[in-house]
Each structure stands twice: as structure tokens, then as C-alpha cells.
Amino acid sequence: MAKKPVTSRSGRFFKLAGMTASVAGQYAGQKARSLFSGENDEGARSESYTRMANRITDTLGEMKGAAMKVGQIASQTQDFLPREFSDALQKLQKEAPPMPFEIILEQIETELGKPVGELFEYLQEKPYAAASIGQVHRARLHDGTDVIVKVQYPGVDESCDSDLKQLRLALKLGGLLKMPKESVDQLFKEIRERLREELDYENEARNIALFREFHKSDPWVVIPSVIPSHSTRHVLTLILEEGDHVSEVTPERYDQATINLIGHRMFKTMADQLFRFQCIHGDPHAGNFAYRPDGSVVMYDFGCVKKLKPEIVEAYRNAVTAALAEDYKALDSYLIDLGARVGSQPAIDEAYYAMWRDILVVPFDSEQPYDFGESSIHKSVAAKTSTVFKYLDSFKPPVESIFIDRMIAGHYWMLKRLGVQAAFGEELRKYLAESSTI
Template sequence: MAKKPVTTRTGRFIRLAGMTASVASRYAGARARSWVGAEENEQRRSENYSRMAEDIASTLGDLKGAVMKVGQIASQTQDFLPKEFSAALQRLQKEAPPVPFDVITGQIESELGKPVAELFATLDETPYAAASIGQVHRATTHEGQDVIVKVQYPGVDESCDSDLKQLRMALRLGGLLKLPKESVDQLFAEIRLRLREELDYENEARNIALFRDFHRKDTWVHIPEVLPQLSTRRVLTMELVEGDHIEAVTPERYSQDAINTIGHRLFTTMADQLFRFHCVHGDPHAGNFAFRPDGSLILYDFGCVKKLKPEIVQAYRNAIVSALDEDYAALDRCLIDLGARVEDKPALDQAYYAMWRDILIVPFASADTPYDFSQADLHRQVAAKTPTVFKHMDSLRPAVESIFIDRMIAGHYWILKRLGVQAAFRSELERYLNGEG
């Protein structure tokens, strides 16, 4: 049975305050026991972090909304969180439990000002999809058009700011925000801005129109069109455009050639958005894509879109070129331009940069030999080296302006891996780096 959502600011505050108190208590207890031996202390610390992570992930998953979305972002960009949070936060990437149908119909009628029966000929009670901020239901208009209706959960919009403040306090009191206050301020300001945009479905409708225009010449990219007469700030109705979820891309229906074509097209859409349009789809998890055996891509959910400053795109391009050329002095300057390294601190050892370059370059090592993403273990190598980031915390900080670029790339990596794409992207990458994409 669907769980009744917490829709009031007071109710959400109480749940988050309880989580904060639990996390702070665990952290304080761990500090008090820190006199034990180093090996035992490390084990206790790991166990304590695991319990804190479970508390946080469980609460965020129940509350949905802004805090669940932050948890999803954190699960994809874990460099500045302890590794114990990885598995717990990854659960938030899965489809959220649905809210009751009467809550959904009440929100639709409140927003559109008419009974559901006057708005739609049919509206499926079973959700088509359920996510952190809203729920999607399939419907038919009175004109006979098949559509999907995206409905924002009640109370999520009004609680966004207080939710974020409470979550930030929980992370701080749990000893998890091991960053300078200035970096934390910038990071949460960026997340708040993106969430505010994502909570505005009228803004998403404009984003959809923008990306349909971006990809108008790409006959293999399909983006659903919005029905404005059935849409508001908290309800978004779009044409139904269906394809196969990633789980349905199986050898029985998709040849390896078709999968590889999809892989190249995913790379092209990602690179076009970054290097040509300077505007990226900021929530690229598998649930926001669908596929067809002819190699077509279907893109969903344009609530989280990051418009990039040209100088940030250029700095990102320069950083990739410097890494490919193994010019680590130039790479260091590029990271300063991106805001990823503190300018008035000494440059990091070039061996440190070389270590990361040698891990991340592997899919692009050859222009001719396909890389088998199904066998990729970059995520494990990155996870193994992530603790080294904490040794350089005085010199490194989250690159706020490019965090959604990193998120886009990480999301596409997982999709390519799950699809089992075999492709050599080096030549395509170099064309984009040279401005020829």
C-alpha cells in the first residue's frame, strides 16, 4: 500500500530534526570513543558511518522532495563524502515508492481548476513512474491523445528551503561536510537554484522546447512535446512517447551493432549539449532515457538543466586536452579556472594528476579498438582512490560551476555500462575538443 506523504512543513521539519538528532548523537558518541586503538577505531568509525547513512537514506527516501534529490546527487558525486554512504545513497536512485492516487488527483484538480473527469478521458491509477519530486500517470485526453501527466507532490515546493537547511545541519553535525564553509555555501546555493528550477514545471516546459530545438536535426532523438492547456507550475502534461527501459535492451531484441549505435548517439547528444549548446541535461540516470531497436533515443525529464558559462566550457575543454597531453602544469591551471583548486595553495604533485588521468583515460585510449563498457570498472578504481582526495582538502574544493557536467558524464558512464556498449570514442572526442563536433 502506498505510504501517505508528509506534506506539511512542520511534519517534514520534525522528521528531518529527528534524523539530525540521531546523526549528531552517533557522531558525538564516536568522538567520545576515539581513544581506542587505531584499527578498532577505524572499524567503529565505518560501522558508525554506515548506521548514519542508513538513517539519512531512509528519511530522505520517505520524505522525497528536495532532500531526496540532494541524496541522489550525492550518490553520483561522492568524492567529498565517506565511502560508507555510497550503497545507502545509491538506493535513492531507484524508483521512489508511489503516493496514494487520491493525493495525486487532488493536486491535479487544485492546479488545473477542474475535476479530473473534465480534464482527461482516462487517468491510470497505477503510476507510470514515481520519482523524488513528482509522480507520473498515463492518461488520455478527450481528443483521444495518449499523454503522461507529471504531478508534483504536495508540500515539496514550499518546504524546499527549510529541508535543505535541515539536511545541511545534519551533515555538518554528523561530521560529514569536511569542506570550508565558503565551499559548502556555494555548493548548497547551486543545488538550491537547480532545485528551485526543477520544482517549476513551467520552467521545465521551456527547457523541453529548448532541447527539442537543440536536437531538431537529430532524427534519432525524441523528446515529448508539452500540452500547455493541461500544464501548470506543478502539473505537466506531455505526449506519450514510448521506448524500452534499459532493462528491456536485451540480446533478443537488440543486436550488439544496435547497442553500439545507441552508445555513439548517447555520446553525441552529451557532447553536443556540453560543447555546442553549453546547456546540459542535469539528471541523466537510466530512468530518464528510453531506447528503440532502430537506435533511437528518447529523452525525458528536463527539470534539472544547467546552462553553462562559455568560459567554464572552455576551461573544461582545456582540462581534457591537458590531461590527454599529460601536461599537468596546464591541467593545474585549468582546475583553478574551473574552481576545483584553490588558487593561493601550492600546486598538487603531478603524480597525483597522472594517477587520475591514467584511470579516466582508459575508455578514450584508442581511436580504433572499441572499449567494452560492460567490463568497465572505472567506478571501482575511482572509489579506491577517492580517499586520496581528503589528503588534499586544503587545495581542492567542489567545482560548483561544473558539478552538473561531472554528474552528466557519470550518469552516461553508468548507462553505457548497463547497455554493454562497445565503442571507441577517441576520434569523436577529439573532434569536439577541436571545435569540429
């Protein structure tokens, strides 16, 4: 039997407080054991981390809302938390269990001010999709228009700040935040701002209009349009635009040439948003993209959009250009501009930069198509993550560009799952050579 969802602010607080107390207790116990044994048992610490990670993951998955969203972001940010947590939090990337339908109906009627029967010809009870802060139901307007209705879970908006404070406290008391307080402050401020925007569906409607304008010359980019009469801050109704989930892109319906075309188009949308529009879709996971056999790419969910500062885009452009050219002195300088390198620390050994460059630029370093389906870049990165401890004082999470990194990582996994075979080096160099004032 499914647990009754926690929607009240006080209920959420006590649920998260219980999680925090449990994590803090486990951390204190692990520290005490290592103190009395006089040993730093890596296996015991990893086991303790795993228990804490599972407790946090289970609680966040049940809670939904801001806390679950932060967990999703953390799972994609490898330098934010120990590996055991990143691994456990991957579970939050999967679809969340749905909210009971009667709660959804009540939320729609409260927000739109009319009975559901007056608003829609029908509203499907089974969710079209369920996520961290809301779920989507298929419906039809009385004029016959097929739509989807995105409904925010009650209590999520009002509990955002409280959720974030509790989650931060849990991570701190669990000894899990491997960053200076200043960096933690910046990171949580950035996450809070993005979440505040994402919790406002009127803001998402404006973002949709913006991205439809961005991609108006790309007929193969499909972005659902908004039905204003059926939308508010917590309910968003959109024209139904269907496509195939990445798991449905199979050889029976998509030949390799079409998959490669989709790959090039996805790379173009990503590069256009980063270098030309300086405004990126900040939540690039498999559930927010769909595909059609004609090579079209359908994009969903514009709640998390990051408008980039021109100087950050320029620093990113310069850093990538320097890395490709193996100019590591310049790369070091541009990483300081980007906020990723602590400028007061000594210059980094060029061999360290060369190691990461040789791993990360492989898809762009040859004129021959790169087979993303067979890619092991993520494994090579994981194998080298221990090397960051040598330079822990020299680097910090680049808060201003964290969503750029998230976008690129998300696209890497989609290109891998699609099995794209493409050479992006020439396309990338064209974007890098453009003036940032476009």
C-alpha cells in the same frame, strides 16, 4: 501498511529535525568512545557512519522532495560525503514508493481547476513512474491523444528551503561535510537554484522547447512535447513517447551494432550539450532515458537543466585537452580556472595527475572499440579515492561544473549497462578542437 506521507511544512520540519537529532547523537557518541578509548578505530567509525547513513537514507526516501533529491545528488558526488554515505544513498536512485492516488487526483484538480473526468478520458491509477519530487501517470485526452501526466507532490515546493537547511544541519552535526564552509555554501546554493528550477514545471516546459530546438537536426533524439492546456507550475502533461528501459535492451531485440549506434548517439547528445549548446540535461539516470530498436534515444525529465558559463566550458575543454596530451602543468592551471583547484596552494605532483589520467582516459586513448560492459573504471577510481586525502587542501568541489561531472558519470553507467562497444577518442578530439564560440 504504507505510512501516511508527510506533506505539511511543519510535519516535514519535525521529521527532518528528528533525523538531525539522531545523527548528531550518534556522532557525539562515536566521538566520545574514540576519546575515552584513546584510539581512532576505523572500523567503529565506519559502523557509526553506516548507521547514520541508513537513518538519513530511510528518512529522505520516505520524505521525498528536496531533501531526497539532494541525497540523490550526493550519492553521485564521491568527494562530498564519506563512502558509507555514498553507498547508502545509492538506494535513493531507485524508484521511490508511490504517493496515494487520492492525493494525486486532488493535486491535479486543484492545479487545473476541473474534475479529472472533464480533463481526461481516463487517468491510470498505477503510476507510470515515481520519483523524488513527483510521479507520472498515463492518461488519454478526450481527443484520443495518449499522454503522461507529471504531478508534483503537495508541500514539496513550499518546503524546499526548510528541507535543505535541515539536511545541511544534519550533515554538519554528523561531522560529515569534508569541505570548508565557503565550499558548502556554494554547493548548497547551486543545488537550491537547480531545485527551484526543477520544482517549477512551467520552467521545465520551456526547457523542453529549448532542447527540442537543440536536437531538431537529430531525428533519432525523441523528446516528448508539452500539452499547454493541461500544464501548470505543479502539473505537466506531455505526449506519450515510449521506449525500452535499459534493462529491456536485450540481445533478443537489440543486436550489438544497434547498441553501439545508441552509444555513439548518446555520446553525441552529451558532447553537443556540453561543448556546443553549453546547456546540459542535469539528471542523467536510467529512468530518464529509453531506447528503441531503430536506434532512437528517448529523453525525459528536463526539470534539472544547467546552463553553463562559456568560461567554464572553455576551462573544461582545456583541462581535458591537457590531460589527453599529458601536459600536467597546463592541466593544473586549467583546473584552477575551473574552480576545482585552490590556486594559492603549491602545484600538484605530476605523478598524481598521471595516475588519474591513466584511469579516466582509457575509453578515449585507443582507436580500438572500448567495451563499456566490461569496464572497471569505477572500481579503479574507488581504489584510489584514499589518495585524495594527501591533497585535501589543494582541491575543492568544482561547484560550477558539478553537473558536468554528474552528467558524465551518469552516461558512463548507462553505456556500461547497455554494453556499448565503441571508440570515442576521435569524436572527442573533434569536439575539443572546435572553437568554444559555436
